[in-house]
Amino acid sequence: MLTITFKNQNKHLYEEIYEQIKAQIIGNILKSGEKLPSKRKLSQQLSVSVNTVDSAYGQLVAEGYLEAVPKSGYFVCEIEPYFKRPDEDPGSRITRLEQKMMVDIDFSPNAVDEKLFPYEVFRKEFKTIFTEEEKDLLKLPPAQGSSELREALVDLLYRSRGVKCRSDQIIIGTGTDRMLETLGLIWGKEKLVILENPVYLKAYHIFKQIGNPVNSVDIDGKGIQIEPLKKFKDAAVYVTPSHQFPLGISMPIDRRIKLLNLANHQQSMYIIEDDYDSEFRYNERPLPSLKSIDENDRVIYMGTFSKSVAPSFRISYMVLPEDLKNRYLEIYEGIGSSVSTLEQKLLARFIASGQYEKHLNRMRKIYKEKHDFLNEALKKYQKKIKISGEKAGHHLLVSLKNGLDEDQMIKKALQQGVRVYPASSYFLTGIPDTFRATVILGFGSLSEEAISLGIKRLKIAWDL
Amino acid sequence: MLTITFKNQNKHLYEEIYEQIKAQIIGNILKSGEKLPSKRKLSQQLSVSVNTVDSAYGQLVAEGYLEAVPKSGYFVCEIEPYFKRPDEDPGSRITRLEQKMMVDIDFSPNAVDEKLFPYEVFRKEFKTIFTEEEKDLLKLPPAQGSSELREALVDLLYRSRGVKCRSDQIIIGTGTDRMLETLGLIWGKEKLVILENPVYLKAYHIFKQIGNPVNSVDIDGKGIQIEPLKKFKDAAVYVTPSHQFPLGISMPIDRRIKLLNLANHQQSMYIIEDDYDSEFRYNERPLPSLKSIDENDRVIYMGTFSKSVAPSFRISYMVLPEDLKNRYLEIYEGIGSSVSTLEQKLLARFIASGQYEKHLNRMRKIYKEKHDFLNEALKKYQKKIKISGEKAGHHLLVSLKNGLDEDQMIKKALQQGVRVYPASSYFLTGIPDTFRATVILGFGSLSEEAISLGIKRLKIAWDL
Numbered sequence: 001m002l003t004i005t006f007k008n009q010n011k012h013l014y015e016e017i018y019e020q021i022k023a024q025i026i027g028n029i030l031k032s033g034e035k036l037p038s039k040r041k042l043s044q045q046l047s048v049s050v051n052t053v054d055s056a057y058g059q060l061v062a063e064g065y066l067e068a069v070p071k072s073g074y075f076v077c078e079i080e081p082y083f084k085r086p087d088e089d090p091g092s093r094i095t096r097l098e099q100k101m102m103v104d105i106d107f108s109p110n111a112v113d114e115k116l117f118p119y120e121v122f123r124k125e126f127k128t129i130f131t132e133e134e135k136d137l138l139k140l141p142p143a144q145g146s147s148e149l150r151e152a153l154v155d156l157l158y159r160s161r162g163v164k165c166r167s168d169q170i171i172i173g174t175g176t177d178r179m180l181e182t183l184g185l186i187w188g189k190e191k192l193v194i195l196e197n198p199v200y201l202k203a204y205h206i207f208k209q210i211g212n213p214v215n216s217v218d219i220d221g222k223g224i225q226i227e228p229l230k231k232f233k234d235a236a237v238y239v240t241p242s243h244q245f246p247l248g249i250s251m252p253i254d255r256r257i258k259l260l261n262l263a264n265h266q267q268s269m270y271i272i273e274d275d276y277d278s279e280f281r282y283n284e285r286p287l288p289s290l291k292s293i294d295e296n297d298r299v300i301y302m303g304t305f306s307k308s309v310a311p312s313f314r315i316s317y318m319v320l321p322e323d324l325k326n327r328y329l330e331i332y333e334g335i336g337s338s339v340s341t342l343e344q345k346l347l348a349r350f351i352a353s354g355q356y357e358k359h360l361n362r363m364r365k366i367y368k369e370k371h372d373f374l375n376e377a378l379k380k381y382q383k384k385i386k387i388s389g390e391k392a393g394h395h396l397l398v399s400l401k402n403g404l405d406e407d408q409m410i411k412k413a414l415q416q417g418v419r420v421y422p423a424s425s426y427f428l429t430g431i432p433d434t435f436r437a438t439v440i441l442g443f444g445s446l447s448e449e450a451i452s453l454g455i456k457r458l459k460i461a462w463d464l
Numbered sequence: 465m466l467t468i469t470f471k472n473q474n475k476h477l478y479e480e481i482y483e484q485i486k487a488q489i490i491g492n493i494l495k496s497g498e499k500l501p502s503k504r505k506l507s508q509q510l511s512v513s514v515n516t517v518d519s520a521y522g523q524l525v526a527e528g529y530l531e532a533v534p535k536s537g538y539f540v541c542e543i544e545p546y547f548k549r550p551d552e553d554p555g556s557r558i559t560r561l562e563q564k565m566m567v568d569i570d571f572s573p574n575a576v577d578e579k580l581f582p583y584e585v586f587r588k589e590f591k592t593i594f595t596e597e598e599k600d601l602l603k604l605p606p607a608q609g610s611s612e613l614r615e616a617l618v619d620l621l622y623r624s625r626g627v628k629c630r631s632d633q634i635i636i637g638t639g640t641d642r643m644l645e646t647l648g649l650i651w652g653k654e655k656l657v658i659l660e661n662p663v664y665l666k667a668y669h670i671f672k673q674i675g676n677p678v679n680s681v682d683i684d685g686k687g688i689q690i691e692p693l694k695k696f697k698d699a700a701v702y703v704t705p706s707h708q709f710p711l712g713i714s715m716p717i718d719r720r721i722k723l724l725n726l727a728n729h730q731q732s733m734y735i736i737e738d739d740y741d742s743e744f745r746y747n748e749r750p751l752p753s754l755k756s757i758d759e760n761d762r763v764i765y766m767g768t769f770s771k772s773v774a775p776s777f778r779i780s781y782m783v784l785p786e787d788l789k790n791r792y793l794e795i796y797e798g799i800g801s802s803v804s805t806l807e808q809k810l811l812a813r814f815i816a817s818g819q820y821e822k823h824l825n826r827m828r829k830i831y832k833e834k835h836d837f838l839n840e841a842l843k844k845y846q847k848k849i850k851i852s853g854e855k856a857g858h859h860l861l862v863s864l865k866n867g868l869d870e871d872q873m874i875k876k877a878l879q880q881g882v883r884v885y886p887a888s889s890y891f892l893t894g895i896p897d898t899f900r901a902t903v904i905l906g907f908g909s910l911s912e913e914a915i916s917l918g919i920k921r922l923k924i925a926w927d928l
Binding site for chain 1: 523574576578581583586587590594595596600601602603604605638639641642645649653666669673674675732770774775776777778779787795798799800801802803804805806807
């Protein structure tokens with residue numbers, strides 16, 4: 001049964017109606033198939049114009065919450081209860097709370113330490129590149145990206161990740177999210193996409209948006225499970241084997257080989273290997289990438305410079321199997337790369353000169369120090385907490401055993417001016433019991449002092 | 465009936481089979497629904513392995529040319545004969561021919577004069593931007609683009625095109641093509657898209673790729689026709705009113721108002737106004753943009769800096785109606801802009817400082833000189849040719865009246881070392897008689913000497 005109350009005088013009436021109906025559909029108060037009052041009836045009920053109701057209903061139809069059945073009325077659409085809705089952004093609940101608090105320590109898992117950025121190196125490179133003599137500086141970059149950058153990547157990927165590829169298999173893109181979008185467009189919307197659960201949620205929303213059917217397979221201690229994968233045919237499987245996002249598990253080699261064998265056996269299966277932060281392993285050498293042991297061209301290998309250079313440079317890359325590469329070129333050949341020629345040249349020189357790896361070594365050392373510092377600070381309380389995901393990347397996971405749930409952990413932390421992030425929001429299906437009281441603590445941008453202070457406050461907040 | 469002949473020893477056998485079958489499907493020699501020989505049978509016929517045929521058939525199935533019906537065999541899919549296929553790239557035929565010729569004068573409609581680029585201004589801006597003190601320089605740019613650039617655009621669009629908008633309605637993108645792709649993703653694949661005919665062909669391929677139903681309406685002397693538009697409901701209409709691409713027609717105000725009225729009347733209709741080269745009108749002031757007279761938020765206004773700055777900077781923008789903007793943010797909020805922070809800052813300063821408009825005035829003057837020079841050079845032969853599209857942009861159209869057709873015009877020009885471009889490839893449906901012998905002559909990158917020499921050679925080639 002629909003109820004509308006006007007609360008916010010600054011909003012348009014139609015917006016209020018729209019938002020309240022939407023909330024009631026998402027909250028399952030209005031059930032799938034339920035008929036809404038006619039526009040005329042609701043407009044009389046609320047004393048607003050029919051046009052106002054029409055705008056609200058129209059928007060809800062456009063967004064797929066309502067269906068307009070001619071001559072019959074408006075009905076609530078079936079919304080998959082299985083997956084989270086796009087509007088349930090992991091951070092949104094927190095953001096609202098945080099507006100009222102003064103948060104000065106943010107354990108964001110996405111932040112990087114800007115003080116490490118090699119400004120001087122980039123300024124020098126710019127000077128040599130941005131001249132009248134520089135070849136192709138003003139030209140549309142080719143669809144796959146500049147050959148200079150792709151060739152620098154061929155060497156880098158071989159040295160650092162054992163990936164053997166030719167530069168014509170590489171596509172330069174503007175970030176992992178938009179590369180996933182491109183994949184969705186080039187393999188067509190019929191392609192079934194299988195995600196790990198829990199998962200990098202944007203991957204889910206991107207493929208849903210494009211219209212790809214999406215399913216998920218739970219991970220166990222070794223990563224994505226193989227048995228449940230077998231029932232899917234002709235699928236693309238998205239995995240993060242180096243450092244599962246967000247749990248931090250590294251997929252052992254036997255699981256890797258099983259996954260590749262399945263793809264080889266099924267032939268039409270692709271594996272997307274998102275190697276997003278393989279650069280940041282601290283206590284052991286990374287396992288060889290899936291791509292490095294892929295003999296049958298089944299693996300789409302992806303990487304990004306968001307964390308190793310800076311998020312402001314929108315540069316990432318993928319190594320495509322032959323068929324997908326051809327498909328990409330068919331579509332984008334005349335359109336050109338989405339990354340500017342200047343930035344491709346800057347990054348190419350940065351890599352080819354060896355400065356990138358030098359910079360990376362320096363960053364790895366500093367992030368390891370931060371990582372170890374946070375890990376040690378947390379270990380003092382290990383009777384009351386469980387720490388996981390602790391071998392790599394820019395965050396740790398902390399589970400509490402004293403009865404507080406995730407929501408309480410986040411709110412109590414905020415009351416102390418500390419922001420931590422929910423692990424639950426990465427689960428597509430129900431949250432397993434072991435993760436009911438788990439939050440994510442990122443350390444990329446925090447100094448040791450800030451980490452130390454943050455943990456002291458969390459001790460109070462969580463009664464450690 | 466399928467026939468395969470192996471011609472090219474450098475190609476894989478499977479490639480030859482694949483390409484010949486594909487060509488026969490596109491050429492309608494193999495008809496929709498026709499059954500192909502079994503893999504075994506064809507492999508015996510051609511004395512190749514079953515695997516070879518399997519690869520070729522597999523690729524054709526993957527690309528949608530063939531359908532594999534289990535236990536029955538391979539059948540030719542229905543390929544819309546109405547529209548051109550993506551692989552029929554306008555330039556491809558020419559490229560093959562050109563490989564054998566020495567082309568030294570290229571009348572490309574997409575080239576710009578690189579000598580005009582303000583290197584020094586950009587170098588100075590870079591120096592002030594790329595410092596440790598610059599705010600947000602290393603941060604992920606917000607989904608809509610940097611507010612600095614959007615605010616600079618608000619002013620620029622009002623001054624130059626009468627567009628009144630707020631900065632939160634603007635989205636910064638990496639080129640018109642990818643912005644069209646984004647539109648296709650945010651309004652969903654059910655949205656019917658109507659194109660002008662003839663049209664900027666990439667628009668067609670992009671929407672088809674996403675899965676939007678696409679239709680077209682012929683233009684007349686005033687631009688897209690209104691009557692045939694009326695039969696479509698809930699559509700988005702893509703138009704180039706300032707300077708129709710490729711014909712160069714400018715849509716008069718009465719047609720503009722009719723189009724807006726139709727959109728207002730239908731309510732759910734969007735108009736995409738691609739104002740791609742409104743900066744380059746030479747003999748008269750541009751008409752007000754559709755967006756500037758749009759009182760009902762029906763117009764999506766698009767522009768690009770490809771020609772006014774350089775194609776290597778992948779920066780374009782669109783002004784979105786409120787509902788589409790909200791939809792965009794729902795999807796891309798956490799993903800960020802696809803354009804790097806550095807380049808957004810560079811362009812924002814370039815515009816806000818007034819340097820952009822100074823640069824544009826200089827370019828407009830020089831392009832007008834080139835345009836007038838080419839126009840004059842062609843006018844000598846006006847008994848034998850018809851010149852059109854001559855008020856703006858970077859190209860003219862030349863139609864021949866002496867019996868040569870378009871293909872002959874292009875080939876004979878190539879034999880003289882001159883590259884000209886087919887007008888026919890922009891027509892989605894049949895080519896009207898008046899355009900059977902029409903080519904496009906771009907002048908953006910050519911000096912007066914090159915234009916002069918080019919026309920002398922065309923005189924010989926076309927017997928003017």
